[in-house]
Amino acid sequence: MNKLPLFFLLFFHLAIVAQDQESVYQKIEKHIFKDNILFRNVDTSFTANELINSTITQQGASNSKSDIYFVNNKYYITINASGKKTLGTYKFKVLHKIPMIILFGRSGEQDTNYKALVVKQNNNKYKVDWNYYKNYTYTQTRKAYRDSLILIDNEIVNDINYYNPNISFDVLNSKIGVTLNGKKIIDNVCDSLKIYGSMAAVFKSDQTSLYNLKGKLLCKNIKSFYPYSTIYHQVIDAKNEMYFIDSLGATYDKPVKQRTMWGNDSDPNTSTTYYTFKNKILKVRHKSFSLTKYTELSRKKLDIFNDSTQSIMTMSMLEYDVKSINQDKKYLKLNEIENLARDKELEDLFLLKKIFKADKYREKLSYYLLSDITTTTIQLPKEFKKVRFVNNNTTEISAEDYWYYNGFYKPLKPSYIVVKKKKSFGVWDIKEEENSILFNYNNITPKKGTHLLLEKNNLVTYYPYIGLTPKYEYLSDYIENYARFKYPNGKKGWVSREGIEYCD
Helix, strand or coil: CCCCHHHHHHHHHHHHHHHHHHHHHHHHHHHCCCCHHHCCCCCCCCHHHHCCCEEEECCCCCCCCCCCECCCCCEEEEECCCCCEEEEEEEEECCCEEEEECCCHHHHCHCCCCEEEEEEEEEEEEEEEEEECEEEEEEEEEECCCCCCCEEEEEEEECCCCCCCEEEEEEECCEEEEECCCEEEEEEEEEEEEEECCEEEEEEECEEEEEECCCCCEEECCCEEEECCCHHHHHHHHCCCEEEEECCEEECCCCCCCCCCCCCCCCCCCCEEEEEECCEEEEEEEEEECCCHHHHHHHHHHHHHCCCCHHHHHHEEEEEEEECCCCCCCCCCCHHHHHHHHHCCCCHHHHHHCCCCCCHHHHHHHHHHEEEEEEEEEEEECCCCEECCCCCCCCCECCCCCCCCCCCCCCCCCCCEEEEEEEEEEEECCCCCEEEEEEEEEEEECCCCCCCEEEECCEEEEECEEEEEEEECCCCECCCEEEEEEECCCEEEEEECCEEEEEE
16 A cells, blocks of 8 residues: 555645644734733743643633633643533743743634733743633632543543532543542543533443433443433434433333424524515515514604704604504504505505415514514525425525524525426525535425425435435424335334444
């Protein structure tokens, strides 16, 4: 075997890593200037070794940014006020004669960014600059034990402890053990482990087992697991059977207690709604206001008018608006809505009248009159037929502008539409005005807004989870993280949302 290509690839990888490191150091060097308080009165004899197995804590702060525990000469752990621990790597570096510790994220020195800088000052205090320009003074404390040191084969274990500050770990003969409030709950049998809620997944000699945090073995030698919630995990066991198991060891076809959907991080009042009408898509972007805010906003606008007649007319229109809206702020008489819409130059919204029946149209439009809105009409190619949004609706889809995410599985883009062109189906992105999926399929069926069932030549696949090439004779709907499959040759099993197969 020719080793030259492998050597070249290794050299190329190291060159990229070095380049990323240098970009970080150059960024920090720009940060070093004489007026920056972080670099005043620094201790030039400072070495990173003096902080190993020590914690530095923000001085005089009840809401500390994070305590920093230095595990060894490579790893550190930040511990916030609630006890949550986050792993990272660090690099000791001398730049412009200033010795400092550079804290990175989990990806280490290959990262093109950094979390914080640590320097020591002559008064034996430590200055920590959390990126960027937020300086805190820290003091040093030593620990008599190293509860966070989990080092196996030079790799630190992911997700040591995500929520419970009362859990600690120890290593015996390169195997990890788990202790809760001083009581050993899992013996030193783990090569690595993940803790989620009240359950722990233990990895040992290519086998995976589930424990609860009282040390009870729930199931062993499983093929796959999915942390459905803090008290339920979905598993595929050694016999390739799928079920849910709770933290007491009871099994279920489906969990008794359903998890709730988490909300979105973006502004919940700012969204985009798309409507279809023949070969047109109407895009309506709106930020909702209450009637009170709408009234105040309209009154403020009066100040910009110098003409008293115009001011009287505007005030009169505002009073007319308010009186015309009943208590639930939804319904107006249809002719009043149309007059108001014309006054507000919302002519595009009359497409709604062609799409919705009168009552629905009245409700929609009166809602938008209480909003700041912009509209765009998107003309689709004439050959597009059978237009559907990814929620399988033929009339509308709504989504937040900045981050369209609903529930536990990332949805498809709301700007995707499934269309038929001639005799084939594909996916068109109305925002980018280009094909997202080519017109190569006999049929495409949206599934819960998160994925598409692609069909071709009597074979199927799920996009994006499995891929664009249909290969299964049959695919069931997903039961949370897994779906049943069958190949044309009769082979059956489960396939995860990551596209990993577990055959019977």
